Amino acid sequence: MSTKPAALDGIKVLDLSRVLAGPWCTQILADLGADVVKIERPGVGDDTRTWGPPFVKDANGHDTDQASYFTSCNRNKRSVTIDMATPKGQALLQQMAAQADIVVENFKTGGLKQYGLDQESLRVANPRLIYCSVTGFGHDGPYAERAGYDLMIQAMTGMMSITGRPDGEPGGGPLRVGVALTDLFTGVYASTAILAALQVRDRTGEGQHIDMALLDVGMAILANQASAFLNTGKAPGRQGNTHPSLAPYQDFPTQDGSMLLAIGNNGQFARFCEAAGHAEWAADERFATNTLRVKHRGVLIPMMEDLTRTRTTADWVALLEDKAVPCGPINDIAQAFDDAQVKARGLAVTLPRDAGDGIASITGVASPLRLTATPPVLRRAPPALGQHTQEVLAEMGVDATRFEALRAAGVV
Numbered sequence: 001m002s003t004k005p006a007a008l009d010g011i012k013v014l015d016l017s018r019v020l021a022g023p024w025c026t027q028i029l030a031d032l033g034a035d036v037v038k039i040e041r042p043g044v045g046d047d048t049r050t051w052g053p054p055f056v057k058d059a060n061g062h063d064t065d066q067a068s069y070f071t072s073c074n075r076n077k078r079s080v081t082i083d084m085a086t087p088k089g090q091a092l093l094q095q096m097a098a099q100a101d102i103v104v105e106n107f108k109t110g111g112l113k114q115y116g117l118d119q120e121s122l123r124v125a126n127p128r129l130i131y132c133s134v135t136g137f138g139h140d141g142p143y144a145e146r147a148g149y150d151l152m153i154q155a156m157t158g159m160m161s162i163t164g165r166p167d168g169e170p171g172g173g174p175l176r177v178g179v180a181l182t183d184l185f186t187g188v189y190a191s192t193a194i195l196a197a198l199q200v201r202d203r204t205g206e207g208q209h210i211d212m213a214l215l216d217v218g219m220a221i222l223a224n225q226a227s228a229f230l231n232t233g234k235a236p237g238r239q240g241n242t243h244p245s246l247a248p249y250q251d252f253p254t255q256d257g258s259m260l261l262a263i264g265n266n267g268q269f270a271r272f273c274e275a276a277g278h279a280e281w282a283a284d285e286r287f288a289t290n291t292l293r294v295k296h297r298g299v300l301i302p303m304m305e306d307l308t309r310t311r312t313t314a315d316w317v318a319l320l321e322d323k324a325v326p327c328g329p330i331n332d333i334a335q336a337f338d339d340a341q342v343k344a345r346g347l348a349v350t351l352p353r354d355a356g357d358g359i360a361s362i363t364g365v366a367s368p369l370r371l372t373a374t375p376p377v378l379r380r381a382p383p384a385l386g387q388h389t390q391e392v393l394a395e396m397g398v399d400a401t402r403f404e405a406l407r408a409a410g411v412v
Contacts, residue, residue, distance in 0.1 A: 006033020007374035011198070014096050015039060015077065016105035016117070018046040020150070020180055021214065022134045023073040024187025026104050029194065030076035031367040031376040034102070037392055038074060038383070039093065042081040042412060045385040046070055058358035071362050071382040073187075075351065078380070078388035081412055088411045090115050095396060097122045097129065102194055106134040109144045119209045129207040130197040132190055138213035148214045150180035157182075157218035158235070162225055165240040174238065186217045247293040248301060251330060252308040259313045262326040266290060271323045276307055355384035386412075 011034040015026040023038075023046070030036040040046055052067030083089040094116060097103055103122060105112060112118045119131035133139065136148010154160050154176050164175035190212045197208050219226065225236050228244065236244055241260075243249040248269070251258050263269050266289060270282040281287055281303070286296040293300055308316065313329050320327040331339065337348055350363040367376035389412050390403055398406070406412045 005374060006377045007371060008032040008034040011035070011102065012100045013037065013102045013104065014093070014100040016093075016103060016107070016112070017134060018106065019048055020073055020183040021186040021190070021212075022104050022106040023048075024184055025132070025134070025190040025194070026077065027073050027075055028187065028191040028367075028369075029102070031369065031378075033374070033377050036077040037096065037388075038077040038079050039084070040079055040081050040385060042083055042386065042410065045079075045081070046074070048073075049385065056359055056362060059360040060358075064357065064359055066357070066359060066384075071364060074382040075364055076378065076380050077383060078392055079383035079386055080389045080392045081386035082389075083411055084115050084117065086409075086411050088406060088409070090117065092393070092396070092398075092406075092411070093117055094122070094125070098126045099396075100126070100129065101198070102130045102132065104132045104134070104190070104194075108147060109135055109139050123207060123209070127206055128201060130194055130201065130210065131207065132194055132210040132212060134186060134190060134212045134214075136213065137215050139211050143215070150183045150214065151176055153182045153214045153218040157215065157222060158225075159218060159222065162222075162236055162238055164238045166238050169240070172238070181221070182214050182218045185221050186212055186214050189217055189220075242297070245294065246290060247297040248304055250301075253305055254308055254311060254313045254316060256312045258330050259308065259316050260326075260328050260330055264290075264326070268325050269293070272320065272325045275319055275323050275325065278307065349378060351378060351381035353381035353384070355387045357384050359384075 008029060011029070013026055013029055013034045013036040015022070015036050015038045017023055017026065018040075026034075026036045026038070038046075048067060048070040050065070050067055051069040053063075054068045055063040056066040056068055056071060058064050082092055084093055097117070103119075105117075110118070113121070116122075119129075119133065123129050123131060135144075136153065137143035137146055154163075155174075159181070160174035160176055163177060165172045167173065190210065193210045193212065197210060201207055224245070229235050241250045246264055248261050248263050251260050261272070263272060266282075269287070269290075270279075273279050273282040281300075285292070287293050287300055311319070317327055317329065329335070336342060342348075345366075347366045348363055349366045350361050352361045353359050362381045364382075369376050390400075393403055393406075393412070403412070
């Protein structure tokens, strides 16, 4: 917990998003100090609250009905339950938007207009509002009305076509990335766009609409693979853990498992060869440059594999770590969190939760944003459904009597 002022202190975010891309964006803003109020459907909540197993355990070690998925992207937020399908619920949300700096939503194109919560309506009442929409395919084009999911986007953009082992090899075929990569990157891009819009608002006094599409992000993060196609006309394919433009840059067998070598330049290759007792490889005309090593990888890699099998992974890491040769183990997630550097950086953080549901605390991954003057803040564990409804509405002037009436009517 930091005691320093946070970067986004005083910024209010109305979070109408659910699942992952939108909540990932708003968690970044929340970690930077924004007051994020997450709106959820009464009695139901965000879809990911039930996306389990696995489930968060209570103080006695028993499973609760809270899926751990939800906790990954909803730290530092306040949960408020409001039924936006009711006129009174819409009025409450419109009042909240009028007082907000940012709205983030991920409804289908046009889905919020019927509730008066679309960007055109809300920005009339609050011209300073920054309104970020997250959809599968954006607000124009032939697919604008379609729902979009990360797996679908990974397939459509070609990400799966370059992930996995080549056809013809054991286990060959297209694979999805092990996390919802497109959703996560969309959240990061969205938070970046919002911060840029805040800077523009400081200059002009005006907010704006941000149109974030998973498809756009999925195409953008193809990065060098997209550039390769656009400039050669040849679509890259799957090649397992090898790299299309670098060699040796892949996994290698060891005496007790596997390791990863990520050699990115000629100096690193020469230092590896010297340390491994084969300095002559770096002088070989077939391997003298990276381009040549890529061309002759079919010769080089089997030679290296024969060598790497002669030592354990730990021995290779110890041999190369002071030679500036990138080398490391291929960990599972348990091993990763047990790593000395991960522990030193404090990347697992536990926050207490006092919501009366038997969950004493929730552990998550620390923010990777390390600002020296305004570091991320950890204020709240991921909330229970509706945990802060009365608190937030009281800040809006809703007294206890009115609150009970709204609850009795099913509005909150």
